[in-house]
Amino acid sequence: MEERPLRAVGDEVGTRAGARERFALVFRQRYRELYGLGYRLLGDHGEAEDVVQETFLKLDGHPVLDRPDDEVAAWLRRVCLNTAYNRLRGQRRASARMDRAGRAERAEDETDAGASPLLDVLRAEQQRAVRQALASLPEKQRACLLLRHAGYSYAEIAATLDLAVGSVGVLLARGERAFRDAYLDSDADPGAHDALP
């Protein structure tokens, strides 16, 4: 076995420990926002949690972890969105059978909610309509809308989606227009769009 100077071994151990600490710090800093992004796209707490876990597993040992915080954050958002999109594509490939199952499940949920306020049922239906409308958008437009309406700046959106900052406005404008058309065409009660906050 090759002999190495004691200091080099100590440095390596120190580096590994530092990387673990850095990883845990980034996780604590970024978990909530990534979870929020995953949930906005997938609409399911378990799925959102899975997406965040997958995202951080990809970060594990990745050289981007040594980059400045804003670059790590943009990388994480990008991977999180891609992971969520992959999951959505997988769900689509799982076909109409899953759609039917989902509708049955929602119907059961709504039946179960018999004692819940009507508002909850309406809100659930609106969420479904919003996600359905978002799902009809191209992925970059969809991500741009979600990021902007989750409060990210144009610079952050550009870094996440690997765009020029000047392109964000165009993407946003086109995305919101497409969203409006899809949302107003959805099968939700049109009047309900104005009824809830």
Place this chain on the structure above:
Amino acid sequence: MPCPDLGALRASIDGGPAPLRDHLHACAACADTLAELQRNAELAAPAIALTAPDEPPGTDDVEAALARLEQRRARLAAARTAPAQLPTPTPATTAPGPGGRRGRRLRLGTRARAAAAALAAAVVLTGLVATPAGRAAASGFLAQFRSQRFQVISLDPGQANRVGEVVAELVDTGVFSGNAFKVSGIGEPVVAADRAEASRLTGFAVPAVDPAVLPGGVGPDPERILVTPARETRLTFDRDHALDYLRRNGRPDAQLPERFDGTQLVVQLPAVVVQQFSGRDGGPALLVGKAGTLGLDAEGGAGLEELREVVLDLPGLPAETVAQLRAIGDWRSTLPLPVPTDEVRWRPSMVEGAEAISFTDQSGRLHALLWQRDGHIWGVAGVVGTDEARDVANSLG
């Protein structure tokens, strides 16, 4: 000033480059566009806000998620260094054999074979996915399979082999593992002294067979009464191993929810009693059996329907077999019955008003009837004619 582009107009709503006011006063087209963009943004903002989680994760949630992630990292690291822990290939498995992957089954030890057998039962039981009708029916049921009727699943030798290979590989690679198989002698029947003892061991009444309906040459009393007690086996699903398996088998984009990890598939195998009647030569001529119902449930993060979907989508399972399983309407109460097409012929039949399946072997000498009634599975089989088997079956009440 030239007209700003669409992006600049949109950015102006969010406080972007602002010196547009003068232009907008002078350019009705841009003013109209901006008004439309404003309306679109005002529609999108509250709608998209609805997709946010009701409550952001708290500090405890974040720490719990980090702990789960660390566990996964440790498991993945262990899995990467684990090949040495797998069963050592025997010479039989290293020798190139017909069919290549078939040799893997030979690597399975006793426990693994028991796990594979239970998993095969589970694969068949789960028969696999939630049809809309099944889900609707399930809304009023426990999330649990209970066999009430049969559905024959025809398997030719190639299909049977492929199902066996997939099941063996799932156990071999740790996708499903079953610690419950430490129990020795599992599945081995015991001899009961009489019907009373058999009833005590099984928990249900063991019927007497009316000698008047027994075929000629068959002794009036059972030569032996064999009892296999009811038992429950648990198979634990390992998500990371499953993903490895799927990705190795042509599913590079495979995804499985984290919550699936550690889910236990609970297979409830019923007590079985078989009364064995001898013929003139002293050998077994007629078997009369009764069993409780098979049950299947899932405990953990994955539901039974979800595990069923995972199993049905496994690469390698014969498409025709999967199609037959998917075609079962009420999978929660229908027991798929795999029938080897090269060995057995079957046709639907009736026993005392209950749907039954009649089997005949290729020689035409062996006949059997299988049916379910009153929460039990019943069977009559032997070197008897079809009508003789039916007479015995109808006499069992």
